[in-house]
Amino acid sequence: MKRSKIRGKKALRTIISLQLIIGLCVGQLAAANELSFAQSINENGDQLQTNIKGELSAPLVNDQSVLQYLSSNKRSIGVSDPAKELTMKQKSIDSEGRTHYLYQLQVDGVPVYGKYIRIHLNKSKRVTEIRNELAEAPIPEIPKTLNPKLSxxxxxxxxxxxxxxxxxxxxxxxxxxxxxxxxxxxxxxxxxxxxxxxxxxxxxxxxxxxxxxxxxxxx
Structure with a gap:
């Protein structure tokens, strides 16, 4: 009788231990796939993502697929036509194989000072972070003419x-x-x-x- 009680207690402790281990593993997996967001709202009421981290995309094999990804998320970054309104200023690949893009906002081909979107891809070419500086402050009304008086x-x-x-x-x-x-x-x-x-x-x-x-x- 005593042996059966001892075995029962050991079995109970084993079950509790397994439940704790499984719970911890599930929690870690959930944490690994969590996305972190920082948001702002533009004048049209759209929620703009200022900083996003996580595994955000399927593999993007070239520059065009990165631009297509931005186009599919244009409302959250606050750009109505990324192919027309963003110009790639810089692309680099670091020693770990991660790719970093820097895009600048432009209006009719004229760049807007200080307005950038930075996109970071891991070595599997998946987007892991977007830093959207366009959403940090609204852009004032653009000048009526973009034809300068001076050369x-x-x-x-x-x-x-x-x-x-x-x-x-x-x-x-x-x-x-x-x-x-x-x-x-x-x-x-x-x-x-x-x-x-x-x-x-x-x-x-x-x-x-x-x-x-x-x-x-x-x-």
């Missing part, structure tokens, strides 16, 4: 004149030795710049020079 050359010349006056010396943008440039060529990109509730049409201009003092400026 990119005007913007470069204006920034050079401003810097020479501020720095107290003149500099050349085309210094070279044996035909090889000593600094990067000046660049000026037209973009939409949201600032304090308004949007402005501006040039982001980058200048580099080596003499009489080395300098690198972006304005």
């Amino acid at each position: 990119s050359e005007d913007a470069i010349a204006s920034l050079q004149a401003h810097l020479e006056n501020a720095l107290g010396f003149e500099f050349q943008l085309d210094d070279s030795i044996d035909g090889r440039p000593l600094a990067n060529s000046p660049e000026s990109t037209l973009m939409i710049y949201p600032f304090q509730g308004k949007s402005y049409l501006v040039y982001e201009t980058e200048l580099s020079f080596v003499a009489p003092k080395a300098g690198h400026w972006i304005a």
Whole structure:
């Protein structure tokens, strides 16, 4: 009789232990597949995902399939036509085989300053994270015209004149030795710049020079 009670207690402890182990395993599996969300709501009442983590897609084999994935989730990222309104600025693959995309918002081909979507894929090419900077703050009304009064050359010349006056010396943008440039060529990109509730049409201009003092400026 005593032996049967002892065996009964051992069997009960075994069942309880198995239930605990199974419960822990199920909990870990559930946690591994949980998605984390950060949301905001746009002016149309759509819930925009600002930051999503988890296994979010089937394998995306190329750049086009990544863009198609964005198109299928356009309401949650706040872009009505990703193929038209997003431009890929950067793509990189890290040492672990993970792929990282950086897209920038654009309007009629003009990029919007500071408005990006970052997408991260694991080595199996599945989306594991989306960081949606478009949803962090509403974009002010876009300028009525996207045709600038000044050219990119005007913007470069204006920034050079401003810097020479501020720095107290003149500099050349085309210094070279044996035909090889000593600094990067000046660049000026037209973009939409949201600032304090308004949007402005501006040039982001980058200048580099080596003499009489080395300098690198972006304005």
